Amino acid sequence: MKASTILTAVASATVAMTFAALPAAAQSVGKNIERRIERQSDRIAQGVRSGELTRYEARQLKAENRHIRRKFDRFCRDSRLDRFERKRLTKLLRVANDNIYAEKHDAERRYARGGRRGHDRHDRVSERFDDAPWYNYRRYTRRWR
Numbered sequence: 001m002k003a004s005t006i007l008t009a010v011a012s013a014t015v016a017m018t019f020a021a022l023p024a025a026a027q028s029v030g031k032n033i034e035r036r037i038e039r040q041s042d043r044i045a046q047g048v049r050s051g052e053l054t055r056y057e058a059r060q061l062k063a064e065n066r067h068i069r070r071k072f073d074r075f076c077r078d079s080r081l082d083r084f085e086r087k088r089l090t091k092l093l094r095v096a097n098d099n100i101y102a103e104k105h106d107a108e109r110r111y112a113r114g115g116r117r118g119h120d121r122h123d124r125v126s127e128r129f130d131d132a133p134w135y136n137y138r139r140y141t142r143r144w145r
Contacts, residue, residue, distance in 0.1 A: 030072075030081055036093050037069055043100050051110040057103045064099065068092050 044061045047053035053061070071092065075085040 030076060033072060033081075033086070033089050033093065037065065037072065040065055040093070040096055040100060043104075047100070047104045048110070052104045054108050054110050057108065061096070061100055061103060064096050068096060 041062075044053065044058055044065065048055075048058045068089065072089055075081055075089065081089075
């Protein structure tokens with residue numbers, strides 16, 4: 001074989017391997033984002049099961065997660081994620097993560113007093129002050145009651 005034929009074959013093989021590796025790298029980024037979306041869905045479901053999220057909070061968080069999933073699907077239509085799309089999705093996922101944390105750790109509970117999960121944090125605090133004279137005075141001496 002001629003040297004130019006061998007050189008052309010090696011160059012084309014190198015270019016082919018380079019372009020073959022690009023979709024795999026983009027696909028791994030897509031997999032990471034997809035994994036984060038699924039993990040957040042699991043966290044929402046766990047919060048509903050444990051009673052940390054009310055139905056309303058869970059509905060809002062699921063809607064936010066659906067929005068991110070749709071945006072991810074739309075960005076992946078051209079079979080790649082550019083850095084701006086990836087940055088946008090990462091920011092949306094970060095905000096959604098913060099929202100899930102905030103909703104799971106606020107004082108609202110799904111099961112109220114006497115529910116199957118026990119007392120609410122606010123109920124425990126109010127029980128502590130039920131016998132305090134200053135608390136009862138303010139509570140029972142309002143004119144509008």
